[in-house]
Amino acid sequence: MKIKKVIVHPWEAKLKTPFTIATGSHASLDNLLLTIELENGVKGYGEACVATHITGETVAGTRKTLLKIAKHLQGRRITEYLELFLELEEITAQNRCALAAAEMALLDAFTRLLKEPLWKIFGERCRKIQSDMTVVIGSVEDAAAAARQIKKDGFKSIKLKVGKNPSLDFERVKAVCKEFPKVKLILDANQGFNVKTALKFLSDLKKVKITPILIEQPVPKKDLKGLLEVSRKSKVMVCADESASSVEDIQKLIAKGFRGVVNIKFVKFGIHRAWEAVQLCKKHKIKLMIGVMMESQIATTAAAHFAVGVGGIDFIDLDSAYFMKDKVTRGYTIGKDGVYDLSSVKAGIGVTPK
Numbered sequence: 001m002k003i004k005k006v007i008v009h010p011w012e013a014k015l016k017t018p019f020t021i022a023t024g025s026h027a028s029l030d031n032l033l034l035t036i037e038l039e040n041g042v043k044g045y046g047e048a049c050v051a052t053h054i055t056g057e058t059v060a061g062t063r064k065t066l067l068k069i070a071k072h073l074q075g076r077r078i079t080e081y082l083e084l085f086l087e088l089e090e091i092t093a094q095n096r097c098a099l100a101a102a103e104m105a106l107l108d109a110f111t112r113l114l115k116e117p118l119w120k121i122f123g124e125r126c127r128k129i130q131s132d133m134t135v136v137i138g139s140v141e142d143a144a145a146a147a148r149q150i151k152k153d154g155f156k157s158i159k160l161k162v163g164k165n166p167s168l169d170f171e172r173v174k175a176v177c178k179e180f181p182k183v184k185l186i187l188d189a190n191q192g193f194n195v196k197t198a199l200k201f202l203s204d205l206k207k208v209k210i211t212p213i214l215i216e217q218p219v220p221k222k223d224l225k226g227l228l229e230v231s232r233k234s235k236v237m238v239c240a241d242e243s244a245s246s247v248e249d250i251q252k253l254i255a256k257g258f259r260g261v262v263n264i265k266f267v268k269f270g271i272h273r274a275w276e277a278v279q280l281c282k283k284h285k286i287k288l289m290i291g292v293m294m295e296s297q298i299a300t301t302a303a304a305h306f307a308v309g310v311g312g313i314d315f316i317d318l319d320s321a322y323f324m325k326d327k328v329t330r331g332y333t334i335g336k337d338g339v340y341d342l343s344s345v346k347a348g349i350g351v352t353p354k
């Protein structure tokens with residue numbers, strides 16, 4: 001079955017509130033959507049999440065790359081998807097979110113053609129998984145209100161964004177834990193601390209009997225030594241996100257003795273390299289998180305299929321669809337409590353544009 005048509009669309013939506021982290025803020029979804037149509041009319045969809053403040057990629061540059069991809073895929077057989085993955089790596093060397101979109105669309109179209117759910121590409125068993133819920137940077141009152149609602153909705157874990165103002169962050173953490181005493185708390189600094197401020201922050205929390213289960217990317221991405229130092233001196237598990245943006249990055253971390261957590265995101269690796277990264281981490285007993293940027297239900301559900309299929313993912317952070325004010329998709333929707341139960345998906349990702 002050949003690919004008949006490939007189209008690149010703007011993929012935009014308003015957010016309920018600005019998504020603010022230590023390194024930036026945005027009030028809308030400004031991504032691109034790649035649609036692949038086969039000869040028999042079956043379509044597959046892939047989302048390219050452009051996070052300029054983190055990856056340096058731009059919408060204009062990504063669109064240009066996706067148009068190259070569209071030309072390359074025209075007339076190719078969908079069953080050649082593994083070969084196409086390798087070919088597309090060369091086209092997208094500096095534009096990983098475009099690679100992720102192309103691989104996502106190819107796999108969606110292929111599994112829709114087979115009338116099989118996407119997770120079956122990655123594994124043999126459909127597991128339920130539950131995402132955490134993110135609390136963005138804001139006021140103490142905002143954090144407390146968010147924690148109350150998250151607890152009410154049935155979540156077990158909160159990812160609290162920190163790293164911009166340590167004294168304010170300290171009060172925000174206390175407010176969250178007061179509202180949700182049994183919460184599994186993840187702190188995500190998005191490179192906002194250095195070794196000294198990260199260790200002091202964790203020490204101050206320990207004094208008030210608060211110990212997060214994980215702190216994500218506490219230091220700048222190139223400070224691998226600092227990442228290990230925070231882990232060793234604080235005794236809190238550390239997650240590498242920006243510091244682990246490729247399989248090669250993970251290999252460097254392993255060589256330096258890192259044994260924490262790695263955040264796997266399609267936007268960093270593409271999909272087949274994400275699978276390779278997971279196998280590498282499992283081999284070296286490094287724990288795994290599956291995450292997304294600001295992405296719609298298409299990309300978050302694709303990531304959930306991946307997590308369900310490969311199994312052994314310790315931390316699930318696939319909550320960005322909750323931040324959408326505009327409903328831009330139809331089909332599968334994550335549960336109110338953050339649970340992904342993909343047993344109802346009959347073919348592909350199970351989500352399409354509205």
